[in-house]
Amino acid sequence: MFQKAINVFIAVLLFSGLSNCQSEQKFTHDLWSVKFAESFLARHPGAVTYDQYMTKDDWNYEQGLMLESLRKMYYYTGEKKYYRFIKDNLDQYINEDGSIRTYKLSDYNIDNIKPAGAVLFVYQITGEEKYKIALDTLYKQLINMPRTESGGFWHKKIYPYQMWLDGLYMGQPFYAEYSKVFNLPENFDDITHQVKLVYEKTLDKETGLLYHAWDESRQQKWADPETGKSPHFWGRAIGWYMMALVDVLDFLPQTHPDRQAIIDILNQQTEALLKVRDDSANVWYQVLNMHGREGNYLEASASCMFVYAIAKGVNNGYLPEKYLAEAQKSFEGILKQFVKLEDDGYYNLYGTCRGAGLGGKPYRDGSYEYYISEPTRINDFKGYGPLIMAAMELEKADALRRNQTKVALDNYFNNEYRKNKATGQLEPFHYIWEDTTDSGYYELGKLFTKYGAKISELKEAPTAGNLADSDVYIIVDPDTEKETEKPNYIGSKDVKNINEWVRNGGILLILANDKGNCEFEHLNKLANNFGFTFNEVSLNRVDGKKYDMGAFVNLPFNPVFAGVDKIYMKEISTINNPEPVETLLKKEGQAVMIFKKVGKGYLFAVGDPWIYNEYIDNRRLPEDFQNYRAAENWVKWILQLDYVSEN
Incomplete structure (x- = not known):
């Protein structure tokens, strides 16, 4: 199974032009x-x-x-x-x-x-x-x-x-x-x-x-x-x-x-x-x-x-x-x-x-x-x-024209609001496409559209009907009562609908968070359905601007980290995966990022929201962190997986 993903990875490298001999040296x-x-x-x-x-x-x-x-x-x-x-x-x-x-x-x-x-x-x-x-x-x-x-x-x-x-x-x-x-x-x-x-x-x-x-x-x-x-x-x-x-x-x-x-x-x-x-x-x-x-x-x-x-x-x-x-x-x-x-x-x-x-x-x-x-x-x-x-x-x-993948970002289980300091009005924010501040996925959305995807937000509970309109479904850091007055928890019906969709060829991306910031009880019901569990821990904690405390170096060779020497990921949970999966990233011997084939579809999970604006725009991080390149690799790989799942 993973050999097919590696073949896709090679295609990604060719597509991305990580090593293009014909380009002028200046550019x-x-x-x-x-x-x-x-x-x-x-x-x-x-x-x-x-x-x-x-x-x-x-x-x-x-x-x-x-x-x-x-x-x-x-x-x-x-x-x-x-x-x-x-x-x-x-x-x-x-x-x-x-x-x-x-x-x-x-x-x-x-x-x-x-x-x-x-x-x-x-x-x-x-x-x-x-x-x-x-x-x-x-x-x-x-x-x-x-x-x-x-x-x-x-x-x-x-x-x-x-x-x-x-x-x-x-x-x-x-x-x-x-x-x-x-x-x-x-x-x-x-x-x-x-x-x-x-x-x-x-x-x-x-x-x-x-x-x-x-x-x-x-x-x-x-x-x-x-x-x-x-x-x-x-x-x-x-x-x-x-x-x-x-x-x-x-x-x-x-x-x-x-x-x-x-x-x-x-x-x-x-x-x-x-x-x-x-x-x-x-x-x-x-x-x-x-x-x-x-x-x-x-x-x-x-x-x-x-x-x-x-x-x-x-x-x-x-x-x-x-x-x-x-x-x-x-x-x-x-x-x-x-x-x-x-x-x-x-x-x-x-x-x-x-x-x-x-x-x-x-x-x-x-x-x-x-x-x-x-x-x-x-x-x-x-x-x-x-x-x-x-x-x-x-x-x-x-x-x-190479890619028509439809990517839906959950805005039901993650559904937070804040007061706009300029207008005083409530506005949605946190891990959504339209949030241009540090907490948003605006730049991730730009990456998906750059490579041909059509992005949307799913503002309702996942059903067979609305999932049928999507090739990729992203769930990020479901709300706790601390974040939303009445959270929409992942229920057994949601798990059933998502499971059937993945097994029929969908690509599910789960990005969790660390202890104290993530609603693990119901999220893990979904994770357990696919044979793994998010551990309620908080690793890679960072003191102020000591960014190297959140660094991952000596990264493994895989589709996400090709050509990447160093990334930043702070306050993360780990993953317990008794079933066979491919581990893409570890911390202290424990899985942080995993990938597996599920029926005709694919599952990807990571213990952090990771690729939100603050940490892929590189405005704040020192120059040697390469979160944007890793995010770009990840996006291209996911879109290529959609092609594989259909062919």
Whole structure:
């Protein structure tokens, strides 16, 4: 039995590329997203600024875009360097009192909202009050933005009654995320109104494309006197809008009445954009529908934005599968047309329009001649950030198509609530996907989805019916009365249902805890059914920050610890296993982690929740601990076991 698991383990090693001879020596992985992100960090070691020495720095949307791409890279790779860069960058702007250097709320410039997503990310990790103060300031600007008569945000105070497509990406994803995190559901109607309004006001029904902007007052020279629309289809403007659509959908409730309308817009725009893609290069022009007109040029940032939005749309089920091949074709076009490996060993992106707008001083009239007059810049952030994100989504797409495993995390036996210190409202937490704090499984969820799994939470007792919808079922640290007023204990019916499901091919993962933190009496009824018992002990106790007290070293060679020298696991229980099992990890001669074949399915058990955010994000642990790599190995192995159980 275990030989089959070892064969799966070998497949995992090949899949993971732990030893990839073909990757450039400079890079940690032979993935385009990693190559691009690490090239950026090498060229900008201090902060997001075109001058790496910070002689000119501003709180602005380009910074926000790059930080967003690195936030996604952090969750994609687990590499602490991305988090550190984001936090270090923000700390150059956010003072200890929460004020933001160079930022003025009174400017009411929606571009300045974009870095707020990175601030929210760091606040959720650190809980530091200065980030919450900064967040609330940015949110205050957003909800008090001047509006058109029809309720749309002005692009800036200096551009009255104007909505630009750009502004949807600058403001709406943060508006949606903040509203979800701080439980402000009343905002979602306003968010979808912004998205639909600018679509309605900028749509050209003949081509299906969107004009760059709309002036409700019809006062601007660039505005059509009847419609208020600007005169041309600028690629990057629609790129901003497309990215806004897929990112807002991350946070918009599944039951919101406008959700399908947003998805429909994404589908319509994708179809329209593919009609104006260059047939030879498979990328897009600066002015989208002016192929062959003198002066028009193929433009990188719009092409990267479109690929990101289309690939993510397919990955998340918003767009038909047929569009994935189109996104891949355009990404190959980007690599050929715009990307170059330089002599220093790092990648450059060419062909991004440096900037384009409307009105202002000197006046920008929105003419064709204006748009093509704007020069390009090497490694312009407006292209480089979307380049990283486009590569990442296509890599995810590859994993998704290799693996469709459905992973359900119990939220019935483990069902804890706490008071949100910012809102005062009760919120679920502790070993659940949506908990981004130290106690959550947010980052574990990202690992599962990175490798193609579909994650969910099972908020009811396990039955034959609801377990049938899952390939993997995870039970973590069931509640005691100390943790939940009325715990849902594992009963005999639950044991029967879980047992039958596993024997028919399910994969059960049980992550317990130590004495004093775990409800052993009923959990062990489930464990005993599979021939083992969790011992009510507490080993590997750690004094403060003496992390080595919780270390495991000289790790055995098995699917979980391949390429791993040292992990951290504190306050653990052990396992008594009289029946034959494979022991993956021991402490003082006692099993801590086991694995066994059960009928057509598999069982894995460990005496600790182990892979929650605090101990796989490596923000707190010293560099030599490799919990993230072990967690990544574990996830890939479990997903490969699902394949074996079905074939």
